[in-house]
Structure formats: structure tokens, C-alpha cells
Amino acid sequence: MSQVLLEGGRVIDPAQQIDATLDVLVEDGVIAATGPDLAAGAPRAERIDCTGKLVLPGLIDTHGHVFQYVTGRFGLNPDQCGVQSGVTTIVDQGGSSCITIPAFRHFLVERSATRVLAYLSAYLVGGLEGHYYPDLYRPDCVSVDATVKSARANSDLVKGIKAHAEIGGFARWGLDVMKLAAQIGREAELPLYIHFGQLWPKPEAGALPVRPDSIFNQVVETLKPGDILAHPFSRHPGGFVEENGRLHPLVHEAVARGLKIDVGHGSHFSFKTARIVLDAGVVPDTLGADMHGYNTHVPAPAGTPDSHPDEEHSFLGRTQFSLVSAMTSMLALGLPLNHVVAMVTSNAARLAGMADRIGSLQVGRAADVSVLDDQRGRWVLEDNEGTQVITDRMLSPRFCLRDGVRHDAISPTLPLARAA
Known part of the structure; x- marks a missing residue:
């Protein structure tokens, strides 16, 4: 049995009305548990520190x-x-x-x-x-x-x-x-x-x-x-x-x-x-x-x-x-x-007519999980009209699990943040 434990992230799952600092345990590509301090019950799991990150449904x-x-x-x-x-x-x-x-x-x-x-x-x-x-x-x-x-x-x-x-x-x-x-x-x-x-x-x-x-x-x-x-x-x-x-x-x-x-x-x-x-x-x-x-x-x-x-x-x-x-x-x-x-x-x-399959970290579902960095600072956002907006919060993808398999955010299409 393969296990992955996402530890200490801010888990937000609107479908279950969850917004809390929790762990997410994945077993054999399936969400096995969500809750605080799951490490003791999964001693062989690959542990990934998600402190300060958003852990979201895929x-x-x-x-x-x-x-x-x-x-x-x-x-x-x-x-x-x-x-x-x-x-x-x-x-x-x-x-x-x-x-x-x-x-x-x-x-x-x-x-x-x-x-x-x-x-x-x-x-x-x-x-x-x-x-x-x-x-x-x-x-x-x-x-x-x-x-x-x-x-x-x-x-x-x-x-x-x-x-x-x-x-x-x-x-x-x-x-x-x-x-x-x-x-x-x-x-x-x-x-x-x-x-x-x-x-x-x-x-x-x-x-x-x-x-x-x-x-x-x-x-x-x-x-x-x-x-x-x-x-x-x-x-x-x-x-x-x-x-x-x-x-x-x-x-x-x-x-x-x-x-x-x-x-x-x-x-x-x-x-x-x-x-x-x-x-x-x-x-x-x-x-x-x-x-x-x-x-x-x-x-x-x-x-x-x-x-x-x-x-x-x-x-x-x-x-x-x-x-x-x-x-x-x-x-x-x-x-x-x-x-x-x-x-x-x-x-x-x-x-998509698939609310029973995707869009939630519900236990028993396929482990589709997205982990994002959530940074504070000052950045410039700009649209194609040239309008600029200053934001103090920047989200960026770190990695995701698709059916429990990890994929790092390495796409060449990802934008680079512009500091204000």
C-alpha cells in the first residue's frame, strides 16, 4: 500500500464546508482521511510539509x-x-x-x-x-x-x-x-x-x-x-x-x-x-x-x-x-x-455534472489535490488594456496529485510574478 501525507496545510473544501489547518492522507490514489495530526496513524507514509500552503480539491x-x-x-x-x-x-x-x-x-x-x-x-x-x-x-x-x-x-x-x-x-x-x-x-x-x-x-x-x-x-x-x-x-x-x-x-x-x-x-x-x-x-x-x-x-x-x-x-x-x-x-x-x-x-x-466524483476531498474519492503557494507582498497585475492593479496576495501552483500521482508545477506557460 502506498501512502502520501500532506501535512499542515490550509485545507479548503467548499463542498464539505471545510476551511482549517489539517492533514490529508492519500492511500493507493484515494483520499483516505482528512484531519489534524494524522502522522501517527500513517508511519510509513511519504510526508510532504504543506505548512503555509493551500491544499485544495484538484x-x-x-x-x-x-x-x-x-x-x-x-x-x-x-x-x-x-x-x-x-x-x-x-x-x-x-x-x-x-x-x-x-x-x-x-x-x-x-x-x-x-x-x-x-x-x-x-x-x-x-x-x-x-x-x-x-x-x-x-x-x-x-x-x-x-x-x-x-x-x-x-x-x-x-x-x-x-x-x-x-x-x-x-x-x-x-x-x-x-x-x-x-x-x-x-x-x-x-x-x-x-x-x-x-x-x-x-x-x-x-x-x-x-x-x-x-x-x-x-x-x-x-x-x-x-x-x-x-x-x-x-x-x-x-x-x-x-x-x-x-x-x-x-x-x-x-x-x-x-x-x-x-x-x-x-x-x-x-x-x-x-x-x-x-x-x-x-x-x-x-x-x-x-x-x-x-x-x-x-x-x-x-x-x-x-x-x-x-x-x-x-x-x-x-x-x-x-x-x-x-x-x-x-x-x-x-x-x-x-x-x-x-x-x-x-x-x-x-x-461538469460530476459533483459526485470531482471537486472535493471527500474520503473515498480519487485523490485529485492541488497545492498552492499563498504569498504576501506587493505585485503588479496587468490586463491587455494596460490597466494595472496592485495586489498584496499571490497564488501560484506548487504541485498536484492526480489519482494520487504527484505532478510538479513546471509548465513553461506559467506566468512570472511582477513585483510592485
């Missing part, structure tokens, strides 16, 4: 782009974004489709140390090159029947459907794609995840006129309780914040109707927008990093585009981020630590 990234190679430069390596960044589960948002989900299973899910799940694209082609070729994303490139069939046949992996509500798309074909995506979600009985943003190329002369502030309410009308509105903190028009700088008047109604909110951090995260949304009393449920090959320093596969035509996708030199650094940003905005932890553990597990 982190769940609700917004990844990790269909490596198949989606071109867009898709990152799942283990670099996952276990090598302190994250035990990652949900790929729209990389795979009804056509490519077999490859997703074979080449990623079955070969990664990270648990990889999928929100299946509503489009037949999935997220090729980050929607680099917008003509592939018109209504006749959606098959409701095929996507529903694929989702049902791969229910162990497919936990939702991914769609886009973007100005470029609205200018070309209005609400048609959104209606089809909503139909897929209803028939498959899965949540629909809506990306708000400005799909390039931007509307051209002669395109249908689109008022950005009209998009939110049109989309919400198509949705059902449990569907997810993404990117509340995006600086793009057409989302949570109107062009006048105020919260869209239907956001509170959407929440009351049972819609969920996910912070897909991404390169278009804005501290200014976040402040508007939070000050209006809207608190997101979950948090995803939204890293991909155009906003992260990684070598590009040969033959892929040098840059993305959507300047908001491109890495502008200001930000490098991860799921844990996104947690630091949430703390800097004033969200309580326990809520931030819930965003990436228990709430994210519910979003």
Missing part, C-alpha cells in the same frame, strides 16, 4: 483549448495547462465536434495525465485554428442531429455544448446559429456555453446592422436554466457591459432565470469591466483560464498562421496567465478566497 479549469495539433496553433498541450500547472481537470471548450470527438478521446483523453473533458462544438468543424476561417461557422455548418447523437454516445466526456454569440456572426446570419446551438443543448439535455465577443472579421460594409447592446437579450431569450454565459469581464462590446459603460439591464434577470456565469479569463479580460460587473452585484459562478496558442508563449506548429486576425486573440506582450493566476486576479478584485476556491472546485464540478 482544480478544474472550465475553459481550456487543448485539442493539440488538430485545432492547429490554437490547441495547447493538455498537461502543460493541466497537471503541470496545478490543475487536475480541464474542460476543452469547443475544440472537438461530432466529427472529431473520436480523435479527441484517443489522442488526448486516453494519453493525458490530466483529466480532459469536452464541451462539444455546435459546429461540424469544431474550433479549428480558433475560428480562423469564419466561413466555416455559418448555419449550414451545424448539424443538430449529428451533434446530439455524438454527445449522447460520448456522455462520459461530453459535458456540454459550446456556441458563440459574436458581432461578426450576428452581422452575417443573425440569431440562426444560436438557435441551432440552443436546440442541440435542449435535445442532448446538456448545458450550452455561450461565448460573448466580436468574431472577426468585423462586420463589413453592407452587412446586417448590429447594435452590440442588443445581442445579450437576444441570446438570453434562447437559453434554458443551467446554460452558461461566459466572459462577463470581457472588454468586447455585446456582452455583460453596454457601450455606455453600465451593466446590461437583463443580466440580473438572466441570473434569476437560472443561467450561470463563467469567467473565461482569456486575453480580453478587463479589470475595468470586472469592476463594473462586480460593483453591480453580479458574482460569477466558475472560473476558466481560456488559454490558447495565440495568447500564450508556446512554439507554433509548423505551417500555422503567424498571428490571429482578431487582435483581441493575439498576445500583446502584457499578459501571461494560468488558472491559478486568474484566481489571484479574482482575489485582487475583492472576491473572497473561499468563493474563488469554489469557482474552481465544487462549482466547476457541478458545471
Whole structure:
């Protein structure tokens, strides 16, 4: 029997309402016990001192782009974004489709140390090159029947459907794609995840006129309780914040109707927008990093585009981020630590429909555990608008256990902290 004892860390498990200095004992890849002073009962365990660190249920990234190679430069390596960044589960948002989900299973899910799940694209082609070729994303490139069939046949992996509500798309074909995506979600009985943003190329002369502030309410009308509105903190028009700088008047109604909110951090995260949304009393449920090959320093596969035509996708030199650094940003905005932890553990597990398996350190579950450094000092956080925020708290991943196996936080994509 193999044993690992994580000693003396601050254990936070929102699913069990635990926040205390405790030990966590892992036996043969399973959580065996949590409590104070467990060393006496496990004399042969490998002991790891976690004093001063956060010991959390394995982190769940609700917004990844990790269909490596198949989606071109867009898709990152799942283990670099996952276990090598302190994250035990990652949900790929729209990389795979009804056509490519077999490859997703074979080449990623079955070969990664990270648990990889999928929100299946509503489009037949999935997220090729980050929607680099917008003509592939018109209504006749959606098959409701095929996507529903694929989702049902791969229910162990497919936990939702991914769609886009973007100005470029609205200018070309209005609400048609959104209606089809909503139909897929209803028939498959899965949540629909809506990306708000400005799909390039931007509307051209002669395109249908689109008022950005009209998009939110049109989309919400198509949705059902449990569907997810993404990117509340995006600086793009057409989302949570109107062009006048105020919260869209239907956001509170959407929440009351049972819609969920996910912070897909991404390169278009804005501290200014976040402040508007939070000050209006809207608190997101979950948090995803939204890293991909155009906003992260990684070598590009040969033959892929040098840059993305959507300047908001491109890495502008200001930000490098991860799921844990996104947690630091949430703390800097004033969200309580326990809520931030819930965003990436228990709430994210519910979003994936797997609250009975992941997102908690409950005894008897697979030992998915994330251990983070929790430092005090002064650091500069900066978004791609150039807005700087000073924080006195910095979280960074140290290591994680995935099914009890240790993985150190060595990903080359992890950001470096900038001292104030």
C-alpha cells in the first residue's frame, strides 16, 4: 500500500464546508482521511510539509483549448495547462465536434495525465485554428442531429455544448446559429456555453446592422436554466457591459432565470469591466483560464498562421496567465478566497455534472489535490488594456496529485510574478 501525507496545510473544501489547518492522507490514489495530526496513524507514509500552503480539491479549469495539433496553433498541450500547472481537470471548450470527438478521446483523453473533458462544438468543424476561417461557422455548418447523437454516445466526456454569440456572426446570419446551438443543448439535455465577443472579421460594409447592446437579450431569450454565459469581464462590446459603460439591464434577470456565469479569463479580460460587473452585484459562478496558442508563449506548429486576425486573440506582450493566476486576479478584485476556491472546485464540478466524483476531498474519492503557494507582498497585475492593479496576495501552483500521482508545477506557460 502506498501512502502520501500532506501535512499542515490550509485545507479548503467548499463542498464539505471545510476551511482549517489539517492533514490529508492519500492511500493507493484515494483520499483516505482528512484531519489534524494524522502522522501517527500513517508511519510509513511519504510526508510532504504543506505548512503555509493551500491544499485544495484538484482544480478544474472550465475553459481550456487543448485539442493539440488538430485545432492547429490554437490547441495547447493538455498537461502543460493541466497537471503541470496545478490543475487536475480541464474542460476543452469547443475544440472537438461530432466529427472529431473520436480523435479527441484517443489522442488526448486516453494519453493525458490530466483529466480532459469536452464541451462539444455546435459546429461540424469544431474550433479549428480558433475560428480562423469564419466561413466555416455559418448555419449550414451545424448539424443538430449529428451533434446530439455524438454527445449522447460520448456522455462520459461530453459535458456540454459550446456556441458563440459574436458581432461578426450576428452581422452575417443573425440569431440562426444560436438557435441551432440552443436546440442541440435542449435535445442532448446538456448545458450550452455561450461565448460573448466580436468574431472577426468585423462586420463589413453592407452587412446586417448590429447594435452590440442588443445581442445579450437576444441570446438570453434562447437559453434554458443551467446554460452558461461566459466572459462577463470581457472588454468586447455585446456582452455583460453596454457601450455606455453600465451593466446590461437583463443580466440580473438572466441570473434569476437560472443561467450561470463563467469567467473565461482569456486575453480580453478587463479589470475595468470586472469592476463594473462586480460593483453591480453580479458574482460569477466558475472560473476558466481560456488559454490558447495565440495568447500564450508556446512554439507554433509548423505551417500555422503567424498571428490571429482578431487582435483581441493575439498576445500583446502584457499578459501571461494560468488558472491559478486568474484566481489571484479574482482575489485582487475583492472576491473572497473561499468563493474563488469554489469557482474552481465544487462549482466547476457541478458545471461538469460530476459533483459526485470531482471537486472535493471527500474520503473515498480519487485523490485529485492541488497545492498552492499563498504569498504576501506587493505585485503588479496587468490586463491587455494596460490597466494595472496592485495586489498584496499571490497564488501560484506548487504541485498536484492526480489519482494520487504527484505532478510538479513546471509548465513553461506559467506566468512570472511582477513585483510592485
